[in-house]
C-alpha cells in the first residue's frame with residue numbers, strides 16, 4: 001500500500017517527468033525512498049523512473065560490447081576476486097592484437113561501442129594506445145576504457161590515441177567507508193583521477209556497489225547526491241557479490257531491491273545519464289537486468305571477452321554467461337529489450353550531457 005508520505009516525497013522531489021535534473025535532493029528524503037521495500041511504493045518509484053528515462057533519453061536501450069583484457073591487479077580491494085592477494089585467481093593478459101580481434105567480433109555484432117576493462121594491471125600504456133589506434137583505424141566505434149587509476153600522462157596518451165570515454169567507479173564517497181573497503185588507498189586519489197579524466201575531455205562514468213560490508217542507506221543517499229552533482233555521463237551500479245577467496249568472502253550479498261531503488265533514484269535525479277543494467281544484477285539468484293531496465297536503466301553490456309579467458313575475469317563468482325561462446329550474449333540482447341518494452345539503439349550513443357558542457361559559441 002502506498003503511504004501518503006511516500007507519494008508526497010516523490011511528488012515534491014520529482015513533480016514532472018520533463019523537469020531538469022535534481023542535484024540537491026535532500027539526504028533524508030533519499031533515505032526514506034531507499035528504505036521502503038513495499039511493492040506498491042517501489043512500483044510507483046520504478047514507474048516514475050521509467051517515465052523520466054523515456055522523456056529524457058527516449059524509450060530505448062543502448063548496447064556496449066565489453067572486453068575484459070587483463071585480470072592482473074596490483075590492488076587489494078577487499079571485495080574483488082581480482083585483488084592481488086588472491087592466489088587462487090588465474091591471471092591473463094590480452095595483447096593489442098588480441099584486443100583488436102575482440103573488437104572485430106563487437107563490430108560484427110553491429111555494436112558501436114567497445115568497453116575495454118581490466119584489473120589495475122599496470123598494463124603497458126603504449127600497448128593499450130596501440131590497441132586504441134588499431135580499433136580507431138579499422139572500426140567505426142566509440143572506445144571506452146575502464147582500467148582504474150593511472151597517471152595523467154597515460155590518460156592523456158590514450159585520449160590522444162582515440163579513446164572517448166572512461167569508467168571509474170568511485171565505489172563510496174564517504175572517506176571512512178572507502179578506506180574500509182580498500183587497503184592503503186584513498187578516496188582523494190580516485191576523485192583526482194575523475195577530475196583529470198574530465199579535464200582531458202573524456203565522457204566520464206562512475207558508480208558504486210550496493211551492499212558491501214559497512215554501507216548504510218545514508219551512505220548510499222550521499223553517493224547518489226555526489227553522482228548527481230558531478231553530472232557523470234554514465235553511472236554503473238550493481239549489488240556487491242561476495243567472492244569466497246577475498247576478505248569479504250563471508251559477507252552477505254547486496255540486496256537486489258535496494259540496488260533497483262538506487263538505479264531508479266539515479267534516473268530521477270540525473271535524468272539523462274546512461275545507466276547500465278549491470279552484469280552483477282544479471283548474476284544473482286536470477287537475472288534482474290530486465291527489472292533494472294524497467295526501473296529506469298537504459299544500457300546493456302554483453303560480454304565479448306574471448307571464451308578462454310572469460311571465467312578468469314572473476315571479480316565475483318557466478319558471473320553470467322562465462323561459458324557462452326564469445327559474443328553469444330548479443331543474442332540475448334533482443335529478448336531483454338523486448339521484455340523491458342524498449343527499442344534497441346545500435347548507435348554509439350554518446351553522452352546526452354555533452355551538449356550542455358560544450359562552450360557556448
Ligand code: SAH
Pocket residue numbers: 079080081117118119120146147148149167168169171208209238239240241242243280315316
Ligand atoms: N580495475 C578497474 C575495473 C574494476 S572491475 C577499476 O578499478 O575501475 C569493475 C567494478 O566491479 C568495480 O569498480 C567494482 O565496483 C565492481 N566489483 C568488484 N568486485 C565486486 C564484487 N565482489 N561484487 C560486485 N561488484 C564488484
